[in-house]
Amino acid sequence: MTGDRRAALLRIGAPFAVAVIVLAAWQVIVTVNDVPAYLVPSPLVVAKTLYSDRVLLARSLGVTLDIALTALALATLAGIAAALLFVQSRWLEASLFPYAILLQVTPIVSIAPLIIIWVHDTRAALVLCAAVVAIFPIISNTTLGLRSVDRGLLDLFRLARATRWQTLWRLRVPSALPYFFGGLRIASGLALIGAVVAEFVAGTGGQGAGLAYQILLAGIQLNIPRLFAALVLIALAGIALFAATVAVSRLALGRWHESALRTES
Amino acid sequence: MPRPDTRVNADARAVVALRDVAKTYDNGTQALAGIDLDVVTGEFLTLVGPSGCGKSTLLHLIAGLTQPSGGRVAWWNDTFDATGGEGRRIAFVFQSPTLMPWASVTSNVRLPLDLAGVPRAEANAAVEDALARVGLARAGGHLPRELSGGMQMRVSIARALVTGPDLLLMDEPFGALDEFTRQRLDIELLALWRAQRFTAVFVTHSIQEAVFLSTRVAVMAAHPGRILDAWHVDEAYPRDEAFRLSPAFAAIAQRVSACVAMASAETLPHGSRAKSARDAR
Numbered sequence: 309m310t311g312d313r314r315a316a317l318l319r320i321g322a323p324f325a326v327a328v329i330v331l332a333a334w335q336v337i338v339t340v341n342d343v344p345a346y347l348v349p350s351p352l353v354v355a356k357t358l359y360s361d362r363v364l365l366a367r368s369l370g371v372t373l374d375i376a377l378t379a380l381a382l383a384t385l386a387g388i389a390a391a392l393l394f395v396q397s398r399w400l401e402a403s404l405f406p407y408a409i410l411l412q413v414t415p416i417v418s419i420a421p422l423i424i425i426w427v428h429d430t431r432a433a434l435v436l437c438a439a440v441v442a443i444f445p446i447i448s449n450t451t452l453g454l455r456s457v458d459r460g461l462l463d464l465f466r467l468a469r470a471t472r473w474q475t476l477w478r479l480r481v482p483s484a485l486p487y488f489f490g491g492l493r494i495a496s497g498l499a500l501i502g503a504v505v506a507e508f509v510a511g512t513g514g515q516g517a518g519l520a521y522q523i524l525l526a527g528i529q530l531n532i533p534r535l536f537a538a539l540v541l542i543a544l545a546g547i548a549l550f551a552a553t554v555a556v557s558r559l560a561l562g563r564w565h566e567s568a569l570r571t572e573s
Numbered sequence: 574m575p576r577p578d579t580r581v582n583a584d585a586r587a588v589v590a591l592r593d594v595a596k597t598y599d600n601g602t603q604a605l606a607g608i609d610l611d612v613v614t615g616e617f618l619t620l621v622g623p624s625g626c627g628k629s630t631l632l633h634l635i636a637g638l639t640q641p642s643g644g645r646v647a648w649w650n651d652t653f654d655a656t657g658g659e660g661r662r663i664a665f666v667f668q669s670p671t672l673m674p675w676a677s678v679t680s681n682v683r684l685p686l687d688l689a690g691v692p693r694a695e696a697n698a699a700v701e702d703a704l705a706r707v708g709l710a711r712a713g714g715h716l717p718r719e720l721s722g723g724m725q726m727r728v729s730i731a732r733a734l735v736t737g738p739d740l741l742l743m744d745e746p747f748g749a750l751d752e753f754t755r756q757r758l759d760i761e762l763l764a765l766w767r768a769q770r771f772t773a774v775f776v777t778h779s780i781q782e783a784v785f786l787s788t789r790v791a792v793m794a795a796h797p798g799r800i801l802d803a804w805h806v807d808e809a810y811p812r813d814e815a816f817r818l819s820p821a822f823a824a825i826a827q828r829v830s831a832c833v834a835m836a837s838a839e840t841l842p843h844g845s846r847a848k849s850a851r852d853a854r
């Protein structure tokens with residue numbers, strides 16, 4: 309019990325303490341040196357702005373999250389489909405995998421303008437951009453997982469004359485789950501980054517303005533407290549997304565996989 | 574050196590007949606050469622020999638999991654092949670328990686039945702029976718990781734027995750277990766073999782285990798992997814601790830031991846650059 313509590317203290321308490329110390333130091337330095345808010349706002353000013361601009365910021369957060377989550381869902385579905393296709397034949401994988409890498413290494417800022425020109429619906433264009441950024445870890449991890457099957461179990465399935473479908477569904481897919489969730493964890497962060505970058509490039513304003521647009525606008529208007537407030541929201545959204553994928557992974561892997569087990573003894 | 578005659582006089586009792594079987598891997602490693610071996614219905618045959626002598630490869634050939642690069646393997650006088658036939662069943666127990674970590678003990682044992690499309694109720698009854706026979710009647714709901722190494726191996730054996738196999742192949746199944754657990758599982762395995770009357774081929778590097786279990790012990794040597802000699806162990810079953818301590822046991826073990834020592838000595842000059850056949854697989 310005490311071990312459990314100590315582990316929880318370490319996991320939650322320690323980073324929290326760091327945050328408190330950093331914020332307090334920041335507040336003190338800004339106050340003592342009388343730094344103007346348009347250069348570096350103090351944490352208190354940022355908090356006040358978060359509250360006063362809450363309607364505007366919440367709507368923008370909603371837009372950005374909507375794009376990031378839709379992109380993550382799209383990347384997950386397309387990534388799994390690609391991985392399933394790749395494990396069907398070495399030929400397919402050899403022919404197509406380099407293009408998945410190409411997708412990964414091409415900076416999104418350089419292709420985002422094209423996507424935005426080609427796809428008329430702005431939301432769809434932004435989702436597509438973010439999905440392109442997020443898809444690679446899902447493809448590569450899931451492919452690796454589908455191939456990382458215990459040789460003995462594979463022999464066992466062969467001995468039992470299992471069909472290709474049985475081997476895929478009963479053996480490869482469960483074996484791939486831990487790898488897939490590892491990929492999903494990385495992809496969740498990338499989807500958010502992709503959404504923000506795409507918004508920057510698109511510069512969509514008005515009703516459909518996301519957090520990136522608020523940062524852009526606040527920068528131009530020298531409304532630095534609001535810029536910081538939007539930044540804080542993006543960071544929090546990223547952490548929440550990450551935590552959500554960890555929770556889903558714990559739920560799915562349950563008691564059987566090492567990564568989902570809390571340290572014991 | 575003359576080849577030992579490990580063939581059966583052309584009667585129909587051979588479960589598996591290997592004729593001049595050779596196995597060379599793509600990388601050029603010659604794992605086996607000139608293997609003539611008949612596995613006789615109902616026998617408990619153990620293959621023993623130094624590391625890299627191709628014991629595992631031979632077992633995989635007998636299972637049909639590996640194709641020979643020369644010679645011929647026939648099952649039940651050619652009434653059975655890789656596509657199946659006449660309801661014959663081959664089961665395999667690996668060195669490690671090779672259980673699916675995400676599935677309960679019951680689901681793991683039921684796997685061969687599920688793959689064969691056996692109705693769930695019938696399959697569950699067979700699983701319960703198999704688990705009871707290996708002494709794990711109440712472990713069905715557990716996950717593999719919650720069991721000890723010995724218990725996991727029992728689950729693996731239950732999975733092999735659940736289909737009622739005609740031929741059970743075991744590749745050093747108790748090699749990773751402590752001596753006490755291994756000896757207990759040896760005795761349990763013999764009881765299952767006598768009760769279910771399957772044919773068994775067992776691979777081990779323990780001479781004591783080989784002599785204790787088998788009706789016949791074949792000693793293998795490496796470079797290339799071949800059968801050096803074979804002995805019948807004509808001691809009555811059931812065998813127990815007393816058999817382990819008997820002069821007859823010591824006498825046979827000594828003879829097998831001398832042969833294995835010879836096999837190892839032959840292996841030694843190449844030993845340093847020898848690649849284990851199992852690794853090559």
